[in-house]
Amino acid sequence: MGMDEGFDMVPRLGPGAGDTLRWSLFMETIKAQYAGDDQVEIQEHYIEFKAGEHPTLPFHGPHFLRFSSKVTGRIASETGVHAYLQAVRRLAVQVFGTRIRPWSEVFEVDDFYDWRDVHQSIRDFQAGHTKLTAFGFANEHDNDDSPYPLRYMKDNLYEEVDIPDKGKGLVARCNIKRGTRILCEKPLFVVRNMDPGVLNGLVASKLQSLSKDQQMQFLSLHNNFPGKHAFAGIVRTNALPCGPGAVTGGIYPEICRINHSCHPNCHNSWNEAINDGQETVHAIRDIFAGEEITISYDKGGPSEIRQAQLKAAFGFDCKCDLCTLPAAELQASDERRHRIQSLDEQIGDPMTMMTRPLSSLHACRALLDTLHQEYTDPHTGEATATALLPRLYYDAMQIVVAHGDQSRARVFAERCYRARIECEGEDSPATQKDKGLMQEPSSHASFGACGMKWRTSKTTLPDRETVGEEAFEKWLWRL
Numbered sequence: 001m002g003m004d005e006g007f008d009m010v011p012r013l014g015p016g017a018g019d020t021l022r023w024s025l026f027m028e029t030i031k032a033q034y035a036g037d038d039q040v041e042i043q044e045h046y047i048e049f050k051a052g053e054h055p056t057l058p059f060h061g062p063h064f065l066r067f068s069s070k071v072t073g074r075i076a077s078e079t080g081v082h083a084y085l086q087a088v089r090r091l092a093v094q095v096f097g098t099r100i101r102p103w104s105e106v107f108e109v110d111d112f113y114d115w116r117d118v119h120q121s122i123r124d125f126q127a128g129h130t131k132l133t134a135f136g137f138a139n140e141h142d143n144d145d146s147p148y149p150l151r152y153m154k155d156n157l158y159e160e161v162d163i164p165d166k167g168k169g170l171v172a173r174c175n176i177k178r179g180t181r182i183l184c185e186k187p188l189f190v191v192r193n194m195d196p197g198v199l200n201g202l203v204a205s206k207l208q209s210l211s212k213d214q215q216m217q218f219l220s221l222h223n224n225f226p227g228k229h230a231f232a233g234i235v236r237t238n239a240l241p242c243g244p245g246a247v248t249g250g251i252y253p254e255i256c257r258i259n260h261s262c263h264p265n266c267h268n269s270w271n272e273a274i275n276d277g278q279e280t281v282h283a284i285r286d287i288f289a290g291e292e293i294t295i296s297y298d299k300g301g302p303s304e305i306r307q308a309q310l311k312a313a314f315g316f317d318c319k320c321d322l323c324t325l326p327a328a329e330l331q332a333s334d335e336r337r338h339r340i341q342s343l344d345e346q347i348g349d350p351m352t353m354m355t356r357p358l359s360s361l362h363a364c365r366a367l368l369d370t371l372h373q374e375y376t377d378p379h380t381g382e383a384t385a386t387a388l389l390p391r392l393y394y395d396a397m398q399i400v401v402a403h404g405d406q407s408r409a410r411v412f413a414e415r416c417y418r419a420r421i422e423c424e425g426e427d428s429p430a431t432q433k434d435k436g437l438m439q440e441p442s443s444h445a446s447f448g449a450c451g452m453k454w455r456t457s458k459t460t461l462p463d464r465e466t467v468g469e470e471a472f473e474k475w476l477w478r479l
């Protein structure tokens, strides 16, 4: 049998320029170190150590999860694999620090990744794939006796770890399917935005009514504004608004550990319907084990604008995967985000909606295409959900319903409802409202408000199966 030993990379590497550069530096160091060693062979897509169980290092960093081998038994000792594991680990620690997580069956130190994910990633990079594929997802049961990921099913889907350049953060312990509710948390307390001195006193009195554990949870949160008013600094660093445009913000022991990304893989929202109000976090794309869980703290926009907003409101320079992309890719993203902003303004113009609704509707369609181009999964290249999608479908629904078109309004309301479920869950009041509109579009307050020139009944829509997808979309968007 033999005992395994090795190290895992947690969080796994992302597509940003920093991770790409560090990984290529590490791989070049490995190549130089083992240049004359005939047990170390450079293959097309990876470096192979022909010792023990032949551990490998892929050239494509995001595929790297684990470097390991059996370290007991005849083959291990004859090939000297233990010395390779130690030397490679030392070099990795020099480049990646605490991100390198050593583990050992000999010393009963647990590994991080499920072996099936490790084997899947090895199959992928050996075949030369640059996209990642997931072995399986949490909560997804197949006919196998041991559903993935068995040992995590009872636990949280995430773990708190140190994240380079961002302090602490949460990473996925297993692959998480898009739409999964990862967290649902009650605030320790809620507060309004106010002068730091007054806020400090108010928080001090709120802390007195909390348990010792809760006080410690609050005090352990990050403070990006150290100084005279420490409590107010913690609130400013961590408070999340209790709903869109809310004047109150909540403080949470776990959700407040989630770092910001300008291209987040999760969406957070306040759900009034759960036990007097709780904050939820949903995966808006498939998340791979070892990936950092992220939400957005701001309103988005091109990099210059959003980075300035983050600095002014929260006092940090954003180091997310989008902001650290190579310059040419960041510029392409900025162009799409400028377009998103200008289409959004066009759609929000009430005069255009009243007098030229077709133009507003076509702007919605153009926005949808741009969102699909901008919000793609960095690992698979597929379009992902974004909190902008339910809003877009809601806007499209409002445009058509205001002109009496119930059939299209029904389709847009349904799309809005489905997109909202992914971001907020079925039990969110906003999702339930969308569901009501999907069933009865004429119940919308603006029904017919701009006239009835597009009048249809809610049942007069073409059969998608009969006319085909393309014709249905043309009908829907009035193309």
Ligand SMILES: C[S@@+](CC[C@H](N)C(=O)[O-])C[C@H]1O[C@@H](n2cnc3c(N)ncnc32)[C@H](O)[C@@H]1O
Binding pocket: 165, 166, 167, 168, 169, 221, 222, 224, 237, 238, 256, 257, 258, 259, 260, 261, 314, 315, 316, 317, 318, 319, 320
């Ligand atoms: C709500 S806290 C998140 C958890 C925090 N990292 C911790 O250690 O507890 C927000 C703080 O995390 C850091 N942070 C979050 N997102 C970041 C990002 N994208 N880039 C750099 N720092 C970030 C900043 O210091 C920010 O003030």
